[in-house]
Structures are given as C-alpha cells and as structure tokens.
Amino acid sequence: xxxIYCRLLPSLLLSTLLLAGCASTPEPVAEPLKPAVxxxxxxALPPLPSGAVRVxxxxxxxxxxxxxxxxxxxxxxPLIAESQKKGLVDDKxxxxxxxxVLERLIEKKLTDQKVKELGIKIGDDEIRQAIDDVKxxxxxxxxxxLADALKKQGYTxxxxxxxxxxxxxxxxxxxxxxxxxxxxSPKEVEEYYAANLAKxxxxxxxxxxxxxxxxxxTGPAEELQQAMTRALNILYEARSGKDFAELARQHxxxxxxxxxxxxxxxxxxxxxxxxxxxxxxxxKPGEVGELVKTPSGLHIVKLEERDSGKxxxxxxxxxxxxxxxxxxxxxxxxxxxxKELRAKASIEIKDSNGLx
Numbered sequence: 001x002x003x004i005y006c007r008l009l010p011s012l013l014l015s016t017l018l019l020a021g022c023a024s025t026p027e028p029v030a031e032p033l034k035p036a037v038x039x040x041x042x043x044a045l046p047p048l049p050s051g052a053v054r055v056x057x058x059x060x061x062x063x064x065x066x067x068x069x070x071x072x073x074x075x076x077x078p079l080i081a082e083s084q085k086k087g088l089v090d091d092k093x094x095x096x097x098x099x100x101v102l103e104r105l106i107e108k109k110l111t112d113q114k115v116k117e118l119g120i121k122i123g124d125d126e127i128r129q130a131i132d133d134v135k136x137x138x139x140x141x142x143x144x145x146l147a148d149a150l151k152k153q154g155y156t157x158x159x160x161x162x163x164x165x166x167x168x169x170x171x172x173x174x175x176x177x178x179x180x181x182x183x184x185s186p187k188e189v190e191e192y193y194a195a196n197l198a199k200x201x202x203x204x205x206x207x208x209x210x211x212x213x214x215x216x217x218t219g220p221a222e223e224l225q226q227a228m229t230r231a232l233n234i235l236y237e238a239r240s241g242k243d244f245a246e247l248a249r250q251h252x253x254x255x256x257x258x259x260x261x262x263x264x265x266x267x268x269x270x271x272x273x274x275x276x277x278x279x280x281x282x283x284k285p286g287e288v289g290e291l292v293k294t295p296s297g298l299h300i301v302k303l304e305e306r307d308s309g310k311x312x313x314x315x316x317x318x319x320x321x322x323x324x325x326x327x328x329x330x331x332x333x334x335x336x337x338x339k340e341l342r343a344k345a346s347i348e349i350k351d352s353n354g355l356x
Contacts, residue, residue: 059102061348062109076101110341115169122168130164178334184325192321193314200312207305208280209244209262213298214253231291231298238288244302
C-alpha cells in the first residue's frame with residue numbers, strides 16, 4: 001500500500017508539478033495538482049449505449065454532495081493517456097480506471113467534508129511559508145520565476161496556492177485522525193530486529209589474489225599453447241602449497257604483481273570481473289581455483305579471506321526500523337479510518353448506464 005503521504009499529501013515542492021508527484025502509485029485521496037483546461041481540455045462524455053439514459057450526469061452522491069460523470073471522465077483522462085503509452089487500452093480497462101477514479105473521488109469528498117466538519121483552517125501565513133519553501137528548494141527562484149514555471153504547467157499562482165491550502169488541510173486532518181493515534185513501542189522495534197536479522201546483514205566481502213598470464217588470441221596457435229602450458233604449470237605449483245604471492249611476483253604478467261603479489265584487494269559481490277568472481281565464489285579461504293580464461297588472458301585465482309557479512313548493530317538500524325514500522329502502522333490506521341468514514345457516510349452510486 002502506498003504511504004499515506006503519497007495518498008494525502010502531494011509534495012508542496014514545485015517538483016510536484018514538474019515530476020507528477022506520486023503518479024507512479026495512483027492511489028491518492030487528494031489528487032495531484034490538475035492541469036488547467038488550456039493544457040488538458042475537458043473531454044466529451046462517451047456516447048451512451050442504445051436505449052441508455054443519462055441521469056442528470058450524477059455519478060455518486062456523498063452525504064448530499066454530488067460527483068458528476070464529467071468529473072470522473074476528466075480525472076480519468078490522464079490515467080488513460082498514461083496507460084496508452086504502455087499499450088492499447090480496451091473498453092474494459094477504461095471502465096476499470098473510471099471505477100477506480102470514482103472511488104478516489106468519493107474518498108476525496110469524504111475527507112473534504114471531514115475537514116469542514118472539524119473546522120480545519122490554514123492561515124495565509126502558512127501558505128506564504130509553503131510558497132517560500134518551494135522557492136528555496138528550487139534554486140531560490142523568485143516570484144516571477146515561480147509564476148512562469150506554474151504557467152508552463154497550465155496553472156496560475158492563485159490556483160497553486162489554493163491547491164497548497166487544500167493539501168495542508170488534509171495533512172492536518174491526517175495528523176489529527178491518524179498520525180496522533182499511531183504508536184510504535186521500543187519493544188516492537190527490538191522484536192522486529194531480532195526476527196529479521198538477515199535483512200540487516202552487511203554485504204558479503206572477499207579478499208583474493210591472482211596471477212595473470214597475458215594471451216594474444218589472434219596470435220599463432222603455438223603461442224597460445226605455450227601460454228596455456230605455462231599457466232597450468234604455475235597452477236600446479238600454487239596448488240602444491242608454494243607461496244602464491246611469491247609466484248605472482250615471479251610469473252604474473254600484471255606489472256603491479258611485482259609489488260603487491262597479485263593482490264586484488266577486498267570486494268563485494270558484483271564488484272569484480274564476472275568470470276573471476278564466479279571462480280572465487282565456490283572456494284574456501286586458502287584455496288586456489290580453476291584456470292580462468294578471459295579476453296585479456298589466463299588467470300589463476302586464490303581466495304584469501306571471506307566475510308559472510310556481519311549483522312549491523314541494533315543501534316545503527318533502530319531509527320530505520322522504527323520509521324518503517326511507523327509508516328506501516330500509519331497506513332493500516334489510515335485504511336481503517338477511511339473504512340470507518342465510509343461506513344458512517346451516506347454514499348449512493350448511480351447507475352452508470354455505460355459511462356463507467
């Protein structure tokens with residue numbers, strides 16, 4: 001389930017307009033800021049099936065407040081357009097999207113009504129502060145730059161301020177009805193950590209050495225055979241217990257090996273050349289692997305150390321776990337609150353007659 005921050009509070013940053021906020025998880029109760037009519041023209045309602053009758057254009061009645069079919073179709077249009085980018089959208093898919101949007105609009109209507117019922121008000125000073133935050137977090141833009149950016153998205157500054165006011169009202173509603181009633185105890189955090197230790201293990205690390213035998217694949221077959229024979233002889237010596245670092249200094253065609261004895265250093269999975277990593281993974285510390293052929297030549301590898309990954313200390317991940325549990329509990333509480341709100345409301349969904 002998306003976080004209720006995505007569901008109730010599209011970002012107050014200008015990036016909400018530029019990056020479409022929480023559009024990747026389309027379940028908001030308070031919808032993202034909507035482009036003006038000049039950017040997204042209101043679509044005509046789809047034609048009615050033969051014999052169907054449009055009943056006053058009403059899609060639903062929520063506590064005596066109306067949601068029209070036109071609202072549903074208008075709010076569905078950008079979702080259909082986005083879906084069409086990913087493939088063809090048939091009639092059923094369109095209908096499913098409209099039904100989803102209608103449910104969203106019902107929830108939005110309920111939260112708006114609750115805001116009014118509780119008398120939640122956002123002062124002009126709070127709106128100005130939010131606008132100042134927008135400017136500061138977007139390279140300290142001035143008022144005209146903000147207005148110009150909004151205009152490109154089909155908004156006036158007044159429309160944007162109204163949207164911010166609406167968003168802050170809903171955030172305050174969530175704080176009063178949801179967040180203030182969510183609690184995660186220290187014991188719950190400790191129990192989650194103990195039950196999920198594998199999630200907090202650090203990445204497995206390896207330390208290894210190699211001996212490199214340079215091979216020119218375009219060279220004569222005789223040279224290739226000589227390089228292979230040389231590599232196999234060195235591999236035999238390495239597996240016989242001779243000092244691997246000294247063998248690397250004597251025989252490796254890697255210039256650095258003369259100083260570091262073929263030391264590859266420490267690395268995590270995915271950080272080394274795939275062929276070498278695959279040769280090292282099955283080894284135990286101290287073992288020498290099979291001969292590895294790469295486009296540059298032949299490699300003899302030895303695993304020196306292997307750290308299977310220590311578990312991060314509780315104190316290091318305590319805040320992360322607490323935040324995760326809090327968000328989960330908050331989402332659960334929000335869903336329950338919405339169900340209770342709907343249960344107490346009078347909601348009448350009209351016969352769509354093919355419109356939805």
